[in-house]
Amino acid sequence: MVINGQQSQEGHLLLSQLEIENTDQPWWPATKNKAITNAPIKIAGNPYKHGIGTLSGSRLFFFLDGRSSDFKCHVGIQDKQDPAENVQFNVLSDGSKLFYTQQQGEKTFVGIANTKNNIGKGSVRFIIKGDGKTLWKSKKITGGQKPQPVKIDLSGIQVLELSVEDNGDGISGDHAIWAQPTVTYTSFKPQLVDANYLNKLKTVDKNFTNKIKPLVQELPMGQGEYVQGTKADWLVNDINLPSKVYQQANGKEIVISNGLVSRTFRLTPNCATVGFTNLTTAETLLRGVGPEATITLDGDEYVVGGLDGQIEYGYMKEEWLEQMWSPPNSFQLSNFTVGTIKKRINWPNKRWSSQPKGPIKGKHIGFDYTHPKYPDLAVTVHYEIYDGIPLISKWITLKNNGQKAVVLNSFKSEILAMVEAESAVEKQKGWETPNIHVESDYAFHSMSMKNANKVVHWEKDPRYTSQASYLLSTPCLLECKLPIGPNKTLDANGTFQSFRVWEMPFDSHDKQRKALYTNAMYAKIAPWVTENPLFLHLTTTDDDKVKAAIDQCAETGYEMVILSFGSGLNMEDLSKSNIEKFKALADYAHSKGIELGGYSLLSSRWISEEVDVINPETGKRGGVIHGSSPCLNSQWGIDYFEKLRTFFSKTGFDLLEHDGSYPGQLCASTSHIGHKGLEDSQWKSWKRITDFYKWCNENGISLNIPDWYYLSGSTKNGIGYREVNWSLPRERQLVLGRQNMYDGTYDRLPSMSWTFVPLTEYHGGGAAATIEPLDTHLGAYKAHMIQNYGMGLQACYRGPRLYDTEKTKATVIEVVAWYKKYRDILNSPIIHLKRANGREIDGIMHINPALQEKGLALFFNPTNKTLTQTINLPLYYTGHSKKVQISEKDKEKVEYELARDYLVELEVQIPPNDSTWFVIY
Structure with missing residues (x-):
């Protein structure tokens, strides 16, 4: 037989092979290959190896998809058995009793009667329906009658129903048997479904035809680079290809694509991701289909969209999709809309940054879902795809349009059966996961993304039974879910928006290239991280000293003063005198073109019981992350954020350095006003603090936070250093500082971090560790500035001033002027050339093919002798392919010819304990 131009395969399925225990049946679940009493099947002495044991009143539904030809079986009533021993019973509403036995917790059905000895012989009628119409009905069948053979034509039938009725004489003894129930099918294997499946199928077909299909037909067809992928390297070339949503030729699928990555959605019989392709490598990332999300409402889990019935999870064929069905009891696709990307945070971009003002370009698509049990609940799954970068974002929203409250206990916003990164038969100590970057804005308690990423999980996939792992333990199922909660109550008109995830498949395992991917991602989705003001960390709030520091900043080219920890600033003090004092200082700073910011501590504080x-483990405070912390959803916590909002609004401060940000503590209190208990404590605390950070960002308040809150509005995080190292001798601080910056600029842009310079003593170390007096240690001071600004980082220059003599002032002005001359390239991504080891030349190179200065290489000599070395400079990412001009320290440009591997040989000579730099044009 040929169907849709393909040779089909005929098969025979015993329906008892399916998981029929969950069928629609009163009193007791159906049994497979045994009678309802758990005895071997026997009808009038005739034994059967296969069958389904049921009771009268039972109904079984099987989805055939119109591709089965016939159904055969024998029907009858199970032969009576001798009364069981040690029988127990439950009294039913009509006074009869349900008898059962129990051994080791396992219950076995015996029968229904007034006593266990008068269970009837049974009297039933068997009925077979197709798509709701009766195809066959037996005459009255009683216990002891011979089995009756049945054969029914199923041509064109979508849903087969097998039901059993009593004859008006009660259920006692109605132990019905469908013996050897066999369906002959072609290309689609029958599946057990629920009683409403046929109605849902008709509704789905109608909705697709009347609502979804017309929307699909409005979309353009896919062609060219959107389908095949662009040939250019997006890290070097500007990809002028706007993101697009297009339809597939089959009329059932749509695709979001930007020529670098694409995701394909099947829209019938429900919506599911059926393709995820890295177009830069033509690599298929997906091996299986699943739900678009899952949500647990009022204690019950529901799948959102998705398709069931995939026969193999090691790979996926297009023709299998025609055989798949909408998961039972799932939220069903009702509509979809296509639009442009909207800003998550309305960043004002009021100070210098490397990102221009303007919208983020790309496409948004939202898929709407409904469910008959929750007719007033709107569930939408959102996707965004960004122009010019292989990046897709996803999140879900819920809105309760009814009057009855709904509790969202938990959810999974992403579930993807991904192609495994490695195959191993034995148990592994550490598994390699798929080569894709997945990150969420639900992140905290780490200065690195890897540890801060709380919702991204690579799980085992039990459906993937053909994997090489003997224990089925390959981590190849991506699930994005909260650690706990949110346990959010949606009252009338209540809404919920999940965290977002961003997914970016790599085209290489090269560490440096992958780093350039993530650098570009942060610049795209969190452009505020490219702010990079030059700031002094001032250790006093004395008016005269603050104004003197502001004056020094204005004279040298610095742009901001931050009142550091220990300076005496208290933003929680809203007294008239405190507000007036700091407003006057902010006004003075602004009159000089300088911004003013300050420090506040949140976590690690002890407030009160x-x-x-x-x-949660002790029922008491203490023993949590940071030792102790105020709960952000206590009245104190709510008031704290309001105090900071008021302080910034009234003083005009420009930056918050927020120490001890929320690290994810769970709070078991049930008396705090802002959360119900343990289950919702983390979600509500994260929401409260990130709402505050977004408010700061949108009001032009820069955020220095020693935690991974970039995607929620933060502009800076610590580069990652050991604080006591700043008490080491100065020369060791320089080498260790370069190591920290070298290591910390792989996964992020230079502007996203700060480092440290102890102008005054910090964690001890005495005179050998500090830079003050500045003029006395001017060499170390300048070296710190050169390597920090040269690598694109700001440092907490912590002390009372920027200069102490005219000579020091001139040096600061010289370095700042150099930095500002090359500010754009110095804030560009870093190519890591050689890590500092204290013995040899070390260095890095900034690259940006979009600038006039395509690169700037910076080299250091940490030894007490002059070092000369020929360095192979990799220039691929500058965009040059043939010739290049290079200038050392603004000297005359020298032309070089690139080798086939994009290298040039650069002769570098550096005096003892010094540095040099080269600009690539």
Whole structure:
């Protein structure tokens, strides 16, 4: 037989092979290959190896998709058995009793009667329906009658129903048997479904035809680079290809694509991701289909969209999709809309940054879902695809349009059966995961993304039974889910928006290239991280000293003063005198063209028994992350954020350095006003603090936070250093500082971090560790500035001033002027050339093919002798392919010819304990 131009395969399926225990049946679940009493099947002495044991009142539904030809079986009533021993019973509403036995917790059905000895012989009628119409109905069948053979034509039938009725004489003894129930099918294997499946199928077909299909037909067809992928390297070339949503030729699928990555959605019989392709490598990332999301409402889990019935999870064929069905009891696709990307945060971009003002370009698509049990609940799954970068974002929203409250206990916003990164038969100590970057804005308690990423999980996939791993333990199922909660109550008109995830498949395992991917991602989706003001960390709030520091900043080219920890600033003090004092200082700074910011501590504080986080393990405060912390959803926590908002609004401060940001503590209190208990404590605390950070960002308040809150509005994080190292001798600080910056600029842009310079003593170390007096240690001071600004990082220059003599002032002005001359390239991504080791030349190179200065290489000599070395400079990412001009320290440009591997040989000579730099044009 040929179907849709393909040779089909005929098969025979015993329906008892399916998981029929969950069928629609009163009193007791159906049994497979045994009678309802758990005895071997026997009808009038005739034994059967296969069959389904049921009771009268039972109904079984099987989805055939119109591709089965016939159904055969024998029907009858199970032969009576001798009364069982040690029988127990439950009294039913009509006074009869349900008898059963129990051994080791396992219950076995015996029968229904007034006593266990008068269970009837049974009297039933068997009925077979197709798509709701009766195809066959037996005459009255009683216990002891011979089995009756049945053969029914199923041509064109979508849903087969097998039901059993009693004859008006009660259920006692109605132990019905469908013996050897066999369906002959072609190309689609029958599946057990629920009683409403036929109605849902008709509704789905109608909705697709009347609502979804016309929307699909409005979309253009896919062609060219959107389908095949662009040939250019997006890290070097500007990809002028706007993102697009297009339809497939089959009329059932749509695709979001930007020529670098694409995701394909099947829209019938429900919506599911059926393709995820890295177009730069033509690599298929997906091996299986699943739901678009799952949500647990009022304690019950529901799948959102998705398709069931995939026969193999090691790979996926297009023709299999025609055989798949909408998961039972799932939220069903009702509509989809296509639009442009909207800003998550309305960043004002009021100070210098490397990112221009303007919208983020790309496409948004939202898929709407409904469910008959929750007719007033709107669930939408959102996707965004960005122009010019292989990046897709996803999140879900819920809105309760009804009056009855709904509780969202938990959810999974992403579930993808990904192609495994490695195959191993034995148990592994550490698994390699798929080569894709997946990150969420639900991140905290780390200065690195890897540890801060709380919702991205690579799980085992039990459906993938053909994997090489004997224990089925390959981590190849991506699930994005909260650690706990949110346990959010959606009252009338209540809404919920999940965290977002961003997915970016790599085209290489090269560490440096992958780093350039993530650098570009942050610049695209969190452009505020490219702000990079030059700031002094001032250790006093004395008016005269603050104004003197502001004056020094204005004279040298610095742009901001931050009142550091220990300076005496208290933003929680809203007294008239405190507000007036700091408003006057901010006004003075602004009159000089300087911004003013300050420090506030949140976590690691002990407030009170009523306010602090309650440890779930002890029921008391203390013993949590940072030792102790106020709960952000206590009244104190709510007031704290309002105080900071008021302070910034009234003083005009420009930056918040927020130490001890929320690290994810769970709070078991049930008396805090802002959360119900443990289950919702983390979600609500994260929401409260990130709402505050977004408010700061949108009001032009820069955020220095020693935690991974970039995607929620933060502009800077620590580069990653050991604080006591700043008490080491100065020359060791320089080498260690370069190591920290070298290591910390792989996964992020230079502007995203700060480092440290102890102008005054910090964590000890005495005179050998500090830069003050500045003029006395001018060499070390300048070396710090050169390597920090040269690598594109700001440092917490912590002390009372920027200069102490005219000579020091001139040096600061010289370095700042150099930095500002090359500011664009110095804030560009870094190619890591050689890590500092204290013995040899070390260095890095900034690259940006979009600038006039395509690169700037910076080299250091940490030894006490002059070093000369020929360095192979890799220039591929500058965009040059043939010839290049290079200038050392603004000297005359020298032309070089690139080798086939994009290298040039650069002769570098550096005096003892010095540095040099080259600009690539």
